[in-house]
Amino acid sequence: MRPVAVAAFAQTTHTGHDTGLAEAELILPIIRSVREQSGLQEFGFTCSGSCDYLAGAPFSFVSALDAVGAWPPIQESHVEMDAAFALYEAWVRLQHGDLDSALVYGFGKSSMGDLREIMTLQLDPYYLAPLGLDQLSYAGLQGSAVSSDVKKIARRSWESAQTNEFALRLPEPVETAPITDGAAAIVLVAGDLLRERTNLAYINGIAHRIDPHYPGMRDLALSASAAAAATAAGVGKGHVDVAELHVQFAHEETILVKALGLGAGTDINPSGGPLAANPVMATGLIRIGEAARRVMDGTAARAVAHATSGPCLQQNLVAVLSRES
């Protein structure tokens, strides 16, 4: 595989309410920040992750491009998923070898609508969506399948978030990720751009796998797809200092720690994780950014990032990052 590394990461100071900024205005400062960090003004490829249902407007992601500057025409793509999956597309694009940089960003303002019911719209329209099965309900079904010390996970996440300047200032621990507005951006570099830089977090492995969509078709206490993605990304090939996991419900951490084979020597969600700030569609990308940041600042030699999509941890992306290519 062609070496690819994270060269820059920025996120908004997330809020639990609408601050009055439109999506493009929300991402503008973080695009500027990753441009400064990476020293790149233009990128070979741009890919974003967002959900039009969050804004309630078809093709709303197109207007967010105003923050990037898309003229003269840029090579651009979008996934209707968390931007971690946009980062995967950008990583694949860089594997082609003809481009050396990519900008990835994701954004979401959950404050504007009813996130729990918006998430119903991602369910299959024949068997699940007509029931009105909402996000809290299907998460509750998975929660009942797994034995998990959710209070302990919630408290540790909350305590970790006290030193995260970007997280929400929650008055007490929560077991369900809070409604959050926010955005994040990452710059990936490859080829000659790697040689010009020293402070990089290399993506040593990245993979995503998917389980059956229907919750009744799989063992909800386990995550076969997260385990398969972890194996494909090479999580078990070395010690994991830090793991940033896309845990929107505390019990999911128990499932993911087992699936990824993480041991007691791994610091889980030192940022506080999504239980401290959950800007939907950027949350997974932030996991990669937080893992990369710890590799770049030297607090972790090897870090794992995880992102998820779909009901009950249906689809899972796992990335391994370190200073070594």
Next chain:
Amino acid sequence: MPSEPNHVLEFPGGYTRSTGPVIGRFLTELRAGRIVGVRTAAKKVLVPPLEYDPLTGEPTLPEFVEVGPAGTVREWTWVDAPRKNHPLDRPFAWALIRLDGADTSLVHAVDGGSLKAMRTGLRVWPRWRHDRVGSITDIECFVPEVTTIVANVRTEYTVTPGAALARYLDALTRNVFLAGRCPSCRSVYVPYRLSCPQCGSVIEEELEVGPSGTVTTFAINNLPDPRAPQVPFVSAYILLDGADIPIIALLAEIPATEVVEGMRVRAVFEGGAVKWFAPEREA
């Protein structure tokens, strides 16, 4: 989100989606009041049916199998406050239901009545909608298997109180408690009776007792009673002044938690009967 939206995203009439042959068959069977699964090459029965085996990616067989209609609850989660899009407007459970004959679980609502009624292993049956259209919501919800019935008893009588009780009730209409004294053991009985239950002597001496008395013991009742002022209410044994055995009566006009043995109470009459007893107030 503000309580009243200022922007609504809606597709009038909704999307028209093709079902394909497998989902279409399932929905058609639902409309007819049956639940079917589809068999995989490995002879597993998928419910609801899919076009492909999620384990292997192979097409499922063109073989539909009727399952259920009963099933067993596996994972479940309780909904205290149903959302407007939920299938029920009262508290219910979401559950993964393993229908009899199926190898996978169906997601649906269970109307168990209360959280206490829900458990893994609960046997449930579908509650069908009367007008079915070919939708997963043709099953309104699942309901627990019948394990109890309510047996109503009602027979009608004309009763008379008997000679002694008739005299006692007649005295009550004058706000008087009528008692009788045994000529041999001297015990005073209320209500008035014709013979002494201890020695069998015929009682002829009538006397008035009460209307005040002393609480000897009491019970706090948490089930409603049409005669009682509220729940919880207190029923007490009250030894009327001058009597040797207590009568049982309601005790009211005082919080249940403040009732004590030995407290002085006085009858409250209403409409020619004892409404209840109340704490005796200093005159």
